[in-house]
Amino acid sequence: MDTAAPFEASVRLGETPISLKGSASASEVQAQLDVGELALSTFAPYMADVLVPELDGRARAVLGMSWRAPQGERPMDLQVDVSSLQVDALRLGPSRRPLASLGALKLQEARIDLASRSVTVGKVLASRLQASVVRDKSGRWQAQDWARPGPAKPDSATPVPPWQVTLADVELDGGNVTLDDRWPAQPVNLAVSQIQLQLKNLQPLASKPPDMPVKLQLRLGPAQAARGEPGRLGLTGSLRLPAADSALRLKANVLAERLPLHELEPYFGDRLNLELLRADASYRGSVEAALPAAGMSLALAGQASLDDFRANTRSPAEDLLAWKSLQVRGLALAMAPGQPTRLAVEETVLSDYFARLIIDESGRINLQGLIKPAEGEAATAVATPAASALVATAPAGPPADIRFGPVSLVNGRVLFSDRFIKPNYSANLSELTGGLSAFASANNATGAPQLGDLTLRGRAEGTAALEIDGKLNPLAQPLALDIRGKVRNLELPPLSPYTVKYAGHGIERGKLSVDVAYKIEPSGQLTASNQIILNQLSFGDRVAGSEAPNLPIKLAVALLADRNGVIDINLPVSGSLNDPQFRLAPLIFRLIFNLIGKAITAPFSLIASAFGGGGPEMSQVPFGEGRPSLDAAGRERLDAVAKALVERPALQVTVVGHADLEFERAGFQRSRLDQQVLAEKRRVLARSGTPPAEGLTVSADEYPALLKEVYRRADIPKPRNAIGIARDIPQAEMEALLMAAVPVTPDALRELAVARAVAVKDYLASREMPEDRLFLGAPQLGRQGDNWRPQAELRLAPR
Structure with a gap:
């Protein structure tokens, strides 16, 4: 046996051919083993001792073995080289509904060194993974029941070195995994599909695993396709596995598109005072995360968005928040145990949004309580949902440092109710567009909250112009703000249900303009003023069956109105958010003085009306922006004017056309294009x-x-x-x-104003108004007052 002798053998195991050839001597053996297609079920009785579900598949392998006897100080050498190992149709569990399966599993360039207890694999390629991950209501994963407990290992006096395993290249080509998690109160059913995974230098048993390059692509969505399209996730970077001497660590560039965050709501919904119906999350940027024993650390830098968001209140279930798109640009987040959480956002854009906003009796905004405080925590006063979530999930430590750049709001709608003011006020605000300048959670150098400049424009109740300006910091604790709001020409007839309930009369006509100012100091001191102007308010007859007090409401309105039919009320409010005190005395005195002044200066205004039931607005004939022709509303108004003037032959009318260059630029160009x-x-x-x-x-x-x-x-x-x-x-x-090619000059606007006056004059002449009573006045260019609209003005004078 001193000289190596060649040998060759072949056998069949069932239908599987197996061949062995090589050479051997007393000190060295070289051999190669070829195994044909072999069903793993052949070894089922052996595997049943360690594995509960059945394992099946078809394996083929080409193995090489090298043995060399110890000599002197040189230890024995025993290695197994796997030239190729492939398992097809690998299946765990029953054939009809397997628990997991692989289309193919290939190992290439693998070496097992039994003497040094090491395994090195050049490449592992798995394809067509199909698996189901299940957790029952008790929180136990189904995979925990797959392995049978083995016999207890006896203690060894001689320590055995651990195995070293290195997988140089691991790839998963195509995979679909479903998650059925019944542990949360509301089960979670997710589908992870189209998985593409590549890992480099994987060492799963190392005490200090290295950072290994990783690439991952997959789609994540609801298990039921009818519930929505799956989102996409792509990741490229490095991953370190957890071990005894190291923590899990990920450093990667991430591209996530429309991940269905609402499908994960059962995992965090118990911290929310809302029901999350839909939220598609996207992120493009870098991620650094680690899970040391002290707690999670996280760093993000990139762009994020939350689209198609919808959330309801829980009880009763009604709309609370919704938006089409929330874009967060220049996001930088840093969280670490014992360190202040830092969040910086360069720019935020919220578009097509809706909010149900309520200020309750204590002065608290309902959106401030969207995140439930953890046990032992005080309730947060943060008013923005994103910031609330950050504060609620941040690790314990110093206060968070949150800094926001400009926030843009586009095309919003807010259903607003103010229950802090008595009587309560509600409004439906729409077409809200504006923004809030930079603000931060930290106070400025003087110790006061850093307030951002707020500008918001929109409409109230669909008819009135709304303007909100001032300063606000939604992160300040307690809430700090200094805001002024204006509503112009709110049509009052839609509010008739309120007046019928409290006054017994419905509103036939009238407009409301409001100027409000709210200022809340950091101490909680509130100072507010409410300037309310009612223009041409007119009530109808008393509603039959009304339970409201039978007051002379029409007489009161007539006495309060000035000679132009305007009621002007100022309601100042001051006090503490905890114990508000309303000072109603100024309001009472103002009402008394108005009544006295009315009786003295305008006693005949109670019965006088310039146009037989109309009002000053009847002297204004509306026109479309940039248009010289009368519309149906204008002709209808002129019909009423002509009827009144025919009955009053002693009056003559001067028609003055109005136009404004900047206000009507777009309308003028649109008109010329038409x-x-x-x-x-x-x-x-x-x-x-x-x-x-x-x-x-x-x-x-x-x-x-x-x-x-x-x-x-x-x-x-x-x-x-x-x-x-x-x-x-x-x-x-x-x-x-x-439209851009249409010149808009002062001369063109002058001609437009003249054309409007001519159109009104000609229309009145066609309604039996004599020409000698109709005159054209000099055109008026430029806006006069906040309520200005494109119009022709009627001025009366005696003949």
Whole structure:
């Protein structure tokens, strides 16, 4: 046996051929083993001792073995080289509903050194993973029941060195995993699909695992496809596995698109005072995370968004918050045990949003309590949901340092109720657009909260213009703000249900304008003023069956109104947020003085009316922005004016047209474009020999083709292709280019004002008004007052 002798053998194990060949001597053996396709079920009785579910598949392998006897100080050497090992159709569990399966598992360039207890694998490739991860209501994972407990290992006096395992390249090509978690109060069912995973230098048994490169792509969504499209997640970076001497660590660039955050709500919903219906989260940037024993540390830097958000109150279930898109740009977050949490955001944009906003009897905003405090924590006063969540999840330590750059709000709607003011006030605010400048959780150098500049524009109740300006810091604890709000020309008839309940009369007509100012000091001291102006308020007859006190409401309104039909009330409010004190004396005295002044200075205004039941607004004939022609509302108003003037022959009328260059610029250009389109239709009719009908209009179906022809004929700069030919562009872009080419000059606006006056004068003349009683006044250019609208003004004078 001193000389190596070759050997060769072959056998069959069932239907599987196995061949062995090599050479051997007393001190060295070299051999190669080829195993044909072998069913793993052949070894089922052996595997049943350690594995509960059945394991099956078809394996093929080419193995090499090298043994060398010890000599002197050189230890024995025993190695097994795996040239190739492939298992197809690997399955765990029953064949009809396997617990997990792999289409194929391949090992290449593997070496097992039994003497040094090490395993090195060049590449592991797994494909077509299918698995189901289940946790029952008791919190036990199904996989915990797969392995059978083995016999207790006897203590060894001689320590055995641990095995060293290195997988140089691990790839998972295609995988689908479903999660069925029944442990939360509301079960979670998720599907992780299209998994692509690559790991480099994986050492799962090392006491100090290295940082290994990792790439991951997958789709995450609800297990039921009908509940929505899955989101995408891509990750590239490095990963360190947890071990005795190291913590889990991830450092990667992440691209997440529309991950369904609402599907994970059962895991954190107990910390929320709301029901999360929908929230698609996206993130593009870097992530650094670690889980040491002291607690989690996290660092983010990138762009984030939360889209299609919808949340309801729990009891009763009604709309609370919703938005189309929340974009957070320049996000920088740092959290570490014992360190202050730091959050910085360069810019935030919230678009197409809705909020149910309530100020309760104690002065607290309902959105401040969206995050439940943990046991032993005081309730947070943070008013923004994102900041509330951050404060609630931040590790214990110094106060968080939160800094926000400008916040933009686009096209919002707020259903607002103020129960702090008595009587209560509610309003439906829409088309809210504006922003809040930079603010932070830390106080400024003087110790006061850093307040951001707030600007908001919108509409109230769909009819009135709304303006909100001031300063606000939603992170301040307690709440600090200094805000002024204006509502102009709120139509009052929709509020008739309130007046019927409390006064017994419905509102027939009238407008409301409000100027409010709220200032809350850090001490909780509130100072507020409410300037309320009612214009041309008119009540109807008493509603039959009303239980409201039978007061002379119409007489009271007439006495309160000034000679122009305006009621002006100022209601100052001051006190503490904890114990508000309302000072009603100024209001009472103001009412008394108004009544006295009314009786002295305007006694006949109780019965006088310039237009037989109308009011001063009847002297204003509205026009569309930039348009010289009367609309239906204008003609209807002039019909009433003509009827009143015919009954009063001693009066003459001067018609003054109004226009404003900046206010009507867009409307003027739109009007000129409509005229060009109409002229194009007349040209088409003339070319076809069809005489244009009186009152010719352009239908919606005709408009695109006519607009395109106007654009083609227009001598304006146009977008062109590479060879210089004007290319087709969308309708909106054609309109924008044509409108931009319309010159808007002071002379053109003067002509517009004159044309409006002529239109009103001609219409009145057609309603039996003699020409000698109608005059044109000098046009008025520029806005006069906050309530100005495009109009023609009627001025009365004796003949």
